[in-house]
Amino acid sequence: MENSLIFVIVILPLIGAALNGIVAVTNGYRKKEIWGEKFAGMLAFSTVAASFLLSLYIVFVKMSGLESLSCTPYVWVLVDKLNINITFVVDHLSAVMLLVVTGVSSVIHFYSIGYIHGDESSVRYFSYLNLFVFAMLLLILGDSMPVMFVGWEGVGLCSYLLIGFWYKDDEKAAAGKKAFIVNRIGDFGFLLGMFLIFANVGSLNIAAVNQFFHHGNSMTFFWTNAAAILLFIGATGKSAQIPLYVWLPDAMAGPTPVSALIHAATMVTAGVYMVVRFHGLFLAAPVAMQVVLWVGALTAIFSASIAIYQNDIKKVLAYSTVSQLGFMFMAAGAGAFVIAIFHLMTHAFFKACLFLGSGSVIHAMGGEQDIRYMGGLKKYMPATYITFLLATLAIAGIPPFAGFFSKDEILWNVFATDHGNKIVWFIGAVAALFTAFYMFRLVYLTFFGNFRGSREQEHHLHESPKTMTVPLMILGGLSLIGGWIGIPKLLSFGAFPNFLHEYLEPAVTKYGEVHVGHYSHATEYGLMLLSVVIAVVGWYFAKTKFYEIKKRLPDPDTYTGFTRVLWNKYFVDEIYMKFIVNPLKYLATNFFLNISDKKIIDGAANGSATGWRWVSTLLSYFQTGDLQAYGFYMLFGAALAYILMMFVF
């Protein structure tokens, strides 16, 4: 079915971005601003909110009973067999993503109005933010790989622009660059996978690709898996998985709403979405599924363990995001695509809430991000505290908060399906324990005990304005109830259906289902209970260690042993620097700059200039100015051409 409203959904944020972008540029030249941050913020917010309302209308009214709606505003490439349209498709899968992205984006745009208040280039900020939403919508709704890739690159670009938003600070600009370069490595994998698929399938349409791999394809086992793994490399870059996760913690240099929107709720989940989108391909590639499963599990435990000893409030949340993304990939790798999307959704709610809450805290602390200097904020900022606590309960997996249902189902599926296995389940369970621990540590250090910062900061402490607390409340509420649309049948005793499951099931089982092993209900209940116990144990440890502490935490420099390794994030950045970046730099300077560029390329350029000067000097002897000489050359040339045609060709 065609529906051109979808196009309006996509284009609205772009219009907002264009208007704000133009004004951001012209405001720099003119004495009088065309419009200031207030109007820019309202414009950005209203475009995204309009997109959200239209999405609601499309998904719940226009799409009821239909499998999908599409809209083709433009034929992009039409060459021989290759036919790429700019087509936007809303099916059940992209509908969920569409609502999550536009919904969370609207909330965060609203929050940004309060947060970015007083910044000199806030108009530019809103332009970038809108552009990001546009690119993300392209990524979600594009029905062919190139359109998806444009969105994929677009969100990467916006991420770069927003991380380095305060570009006058070298460190922040460097963090932006790091994110961009690491993402490029992943994108390279995505591109290679796309080429491989096009060479074999002959089409780049996502549905066609899935269909091809679903019906016993002609590609060999090796190449099928290679294509899937190459796409997954793209996903590891975008979704910050091992080995390309290093950019995400640094990306916290950007403004906090950006961290909430891009680096927690939407962009980083693009990789998960992509894997689910290509589930036809991934189900045909068992090795790639195992890779996804294991990378997800290792990332989950790895970054959860790092998060335990971080002292920067945003760094903790960043590593937590990486870890939760690992959970999503575990679900995808186990073949539980519905659950991956479910966790993606609940994670978008509670992690956005956590980030916005941390933004509120940082706002109150006057830019201070170190939790060792916080404490006791509960009584100063109650709204922030309550919502932060709600989201923490959700991420830790305490029922009946959103995170419990999704995380429990991930662990259950990893335990039970044919693709999952028990070792990965154990790793996931330990990661869940760590999650509960570091999140409650964060809550206790930030909001409990006495204030450990300077007197000046204490004097300054205040609750954030309404524009910031209202979004927090919305997201906090969603953290509480967001999981209820996916309550497993077993827990509700069939009292009401598992809405999300029923909605998504047809879209993600179209190209093959994953067999779930047979276990008794007792096992399932037991595992569910175990997840709760894990969460509570993590909470308990955190409470015994950090509840109501009076003293400041020790300086990280005094850490020894394994703690020191964890504090230094397993020295991964240093290892990358030593073994990848420095050799590349060496190669770049000594080979590509000094030999290839200076000698060969410059030599060729200068040499050809000299050569042509010489040739033209020679040729100028023929330009005698004599008309008849020119006539002679012409005749000579014509005769030569004739003779060549006769005897050579």
Next chain:
Amino acid sequence: MSSPLGEFVTGFGGFFTLAIVFVLFLIGAATFILRRTLLHMLMGVELMLNAVNLNLVYFARLHLNIDGQIMSLMVFVVAACEVAVGIAIIVRLFKRTGTIGVETYSEERG
């Protein structure tokens, strides 16, 4: 009324006509290159155009297709334009320098 040339057109006449065309064309080209005055150069060009016209007319007759003759009329018009403009230019040059020798006009040297 029968065709005036008969079998000649499809036999030796083809070779003969093409030979005449070549020779006339090259005589025209030689006039253009070798003679020293602008006037002769112009007349050489005229001769070359005429040679080409003969070619067109001959093949029109051979293929029994009138298009060749029509094309040669177009060549006439182009030739007339060329002579008119060419002579006008030569008149201007002659008035300026008092000569139409081509060596006078070799200022565009590289």
Next chain:
Amino acid sequence: MDFNVLMYILSGLVAIAGGLILIIAKHPIRGAMGLLIAMLALAAMYAILQAHSIAVFQIIIYAGAIMVLIIYFIMLLDIKSDDYRRPFSKFFWLGGAFILLLTIFFVLKLYFAIAGQPDVFKAMSLSANPASSPDTFGGIELFSKGLMSRYLFAFEFVSTLLFAAIVAVISIVQLDWKGRKNE
């Protein structure tokens, strides 16, 4: 030999002779007369080739109008000038040799090409339009119908070209309407 064929061959030779007069004659009037001879001979060839209208145009436009233009121009010139005493440019030997070589080459090439397959022109004529026969070919009616239907655009186009040439000539010569002296 048929009279028409004889006339055709003779006209061709006369045309070449006229061309040779053009290139060799020192006096420009003689050169112009050579060109005139070549044109008239070509007109005869056109007529024999059943291109009657083209033959008439050849005489009216070329031999008439254009030659008159050229001869009028020659009358403007200073015939005693140094330009006509040395008729050939400094290219004479090089260019002449090249042209001669080219002529010999092409004629030989043509000869051998046709000697290899003597029926090549016959084959061409057989593949021709079967609707018209050699007996009814040519004539002003067929010519005009083609010119006024399929080639109407080209016809109008060259008329525009002629007009442009007239404008160009006027602007080049710069008629001094108000007694303004040229140069």
